[in-house]
Amino acid sequence: MDFAAYVRDIKDFPKQGVIFKDITPLLNNPEALARACEALCGFTTNMKIDKVVGVDSRGFIFAPMLAERLQAGFVPVRKKGKLPYKTVSESYDLEYGSETLEIHTDAIKKGEKVLIHDDVLATGGTASAVCKLVEKLGGEVVQCNFLVELTFLDGAKKLNGYQIEALLQY
Ligand SMILES: O=P(O)(O)OC[C@H]1O[C@H](OP(=O)(O)OP(=O)(O)O)[C@H](O)[C@@H]1O
Numbered sequence: 001m002d003f004a005a006y007v008r009d010i011k012d013f014p015k016q017g018v019i020f021k022d023i024t025p026l027l028n029n030p031e032a033l034a035r036a037c038e039a040l041c042g043f044t045t046n047m048k049i050d051k052v053v054g055v056d057s058r059g060f061i062f063a064p065m066l067a068e069r070l071q072a073g074f075v076p077v078r079k080k081g082k083l084p085y086k087t088v089s090e091s092y093d094l095e096y097g098s099e100t101l102e103i104h105t106d107a108i109k110k111g112e113k114v115l116i117h118d119d120v121l122a123t124g125g126t127a128s129a130v131c132k133l134v135e136k137l138g139g140e141v142v143q144c145n146f147l148v149e150l151t152f153l154d155g156a157k158k159l160n161g162y163q164i165e166a167l168l169q170y
């Protein structure tokens with residue numbers, strides 16, 4: 001399927017100079033949504049996955065669907081101040097700002113195999129912060145998968161040593 005036909009460019013959002021990859025047309029189309037989910041699952045064939053981590057907020061769209069299909073648990077990584085229990089946190093820069101992400105301390109057990117999912121890999125700041133959070137809890141990151149990778153922003157370099165998969169590359 002031509003997934004690219006369902007991702008549109010929005011110029012200067014959320015800031016001047018950024019070309020925002022908007023995945024809502026893909027979410028809006030039942031066939032594209034189902035095929036995208038299937039393809040993301042396909043990246044993990046023959047892998048044992050205990051937990052799927054989704055990143056606040058657009059990572060929350062597919063990560064629970066992937067978890068259900070992979071018979072894994074779902075773990076939300078949230079922006080600062082949103083998780084109610086004890087957390088560990090990590091601050092980072094992304095394409096258009098900086099942020100702090102948090103995870104519950106009991107969300108991942110030592111040695112668990114973890115798939116990290118987010119909609120977009122841009123500079124890699126977000127995903128590498130999430131890898132650090134998982135590892136702080138003793139989890140093993142077995143793959144980071146994305147709908148979209150903006151290769152010109154070199155996010156893969158920041159994720160050196162991790163397996164990265166993306167449905168679409170620009
Ligand atoms: O590779 P990076 O440069 O770190 O950028 C990628 C991150 O940016 C976006 O999230 P954003 O923080 O805009 O939050 P949102 O999902 O709530 O829109 C996107 O969903 C990724 O999480």
Ligand SMILES: Nc1ncnc2[nH]cnc12
Pocket residue numbers: 018019020021022094095096120122123150
């Ligand atoms: N250009 C972009 N489009 C959509 N999400 C993003 N997150 C970081 N950069 C982005």
